[in-house]
Amino acid sequence: MLTPEDNQLLTQTDAGTPMGDVFRRYWIPALQTEELISDGKPQRVKLLGEDLVAFRDTEGKVGLVDERCPHRGTSLYYGINDDCGLRCMYHGWKFNT
Ligand code: FES
Structure with a gap:
């Protein structure tokens, strides 16, 4: 089970967040x-x-x-x-x- 901190880390994709940086490296259909x-x-x-x-x-x-x-x-x-x-x-x- 994820801790609240890990859940936050994995689900936040705003600019400047770790997952946001990852997703901005790939094409996203819009x-x-x-x-x-x-x-x-x-x-x-x-x-x-x-x-x-x-x-x-x-x-x-x-x-x-x-x-x-x-x-x-x-x-x-x-x-x-x-x-x-x-x-x-x-x-x-x-x-x-
Ligand atoms: S708000 Fe002035 S040009 Fe767009």
Whole structure:
């Protein structure tokens, strides 16, 4: 039987945890390819305790970024996906894949 400490060690996958470091070395299925449309609406994805946004750009490349814009924290889920990037709704910073 696991101790509470071992259980915590084996089940926590947030960034900076031992199991989080292990899982970040492998591919993790998150969405089906048809869920991302070129220049379509971004999709929310939660992986290993992180809130992310996935999008497919004009050229068909897939991007996966933190949901919060690094400028002022606005959700990029509401961003505009066009012209090869995802543009933040608040001040217009743009992110490529
Ligand atoms: S909050 Fe995204 S550009 Fe300012």
